[in-house]
Amino acid sequence: MSIRTDIDVMAIGETLVDFISTEPVDSLREATTFRRHLGGSPTNIAVNVAKLGGTAAIISKTGIGAFGQFLKGELQAQGVNTDYMIMDHRVHTSFVFVSQTSGTPEFEPSRNGDYQLTPAEVPAQAIARARVVHTSTWPLSRQPSRSAVAKAFQLAREQGKIVSLDPNYTPIVWPEYQEAQSVLREMYRYVTITKASLDDAQRLFGPNGKPETYIEMLHQLGPQTVVFTMGKEGSLLSQDGRLLGHLPTRTVEVVDATGAGDAFWAGFLMAMLDGYSLENCLLFAREIVEMKLTVVGSLPDAIDRSEIYARLPDPALALIAPNR
Secondary structure, three states: OOOOEEEEEEEEHHHHHHHHEEEOOOOOOOOOOOEEEOOOOHHHHHHHHHOOOOEEEEEEEEEEOOOHHHHHHHHHOOOEEEOOOOOOOOOOOOOOEEOOOOOOEEEEEOOOHHHOOOHOOOOOOHHEEEEEEEEOOHHHHOOOHHHHHHHOOOOOOOOOEEEEEOOOOOOOOOOOHHHHHHHHHHHHHHHHEEEHHHHHHHHHOOOOOOHHHHHHHHHHHHHOOEEOOOOOOOOEEEEEOOOEEEEEEOOOOOOOOHHHHHHHHHHHHHHHHHOHHHHHHHHHHHHHHHHHHOOOOOOOOOHHHHHHHOOOOOOHHHOEEEOO
């Protein structure tokens, strides 16, 4: 009996509470007051996909206390399927303190339940229902969640799914650098599409490299499609080792950059699932990240993506062709 593919994006990883400072600060140590938000990179992806009118689900683990209940309620209110979210009385919900800033946010995590997701808690049926299976480096940084993701990726690849990985490596979360290198090489064998920021690449591969070099290194790990974001310098798009173009940023009033990468990636994946060219996916992602940068917290509700598609510029005019 075949299983209906009714979930656009199945996100696996951390569902946690982000305590974001209520005032803009240059450093987290300067923050004195915080407000709680639904957080975790894969969770943010799922929420953003739902806000864009897609279908999303999350495979993750929290505690059963007040914070776990808060997170489940927020996910359900945003239209995210929580059938595969595990609430375990033996663990506590993970949380992170985050600085509100227009640049790269500082954060300090307290981890417990998120990494205790086990392979047995990743149902094969959940993967079968998905069109895209997505995760980040956070659940890969510890066991048993690393093995849970490996199971999901193996099933997804066997079933011909799109496998998406955000290589948002940071030593704050994963101090064992050599281990991270080894695990990511293994995981990337299953990956079809990845989005890395310049900060990610510098932490993962070392500083002072050229964006084109980092992109080549990512392709060598396995994925066919590489999206490379560079903050104010825009983003690059590459397919099968061939650079397709550079998309510059536009001027917006940045209120908070927390979750900007997740908004960008949700937009890109959604446009890809809608059948748009990779170049148009990049243009759509830019529209979505600009929305996110102007607010604290998540994207606005009920985004009409058809209206955004209609106003996208011609990729041939918007993207800068690579140097020959």
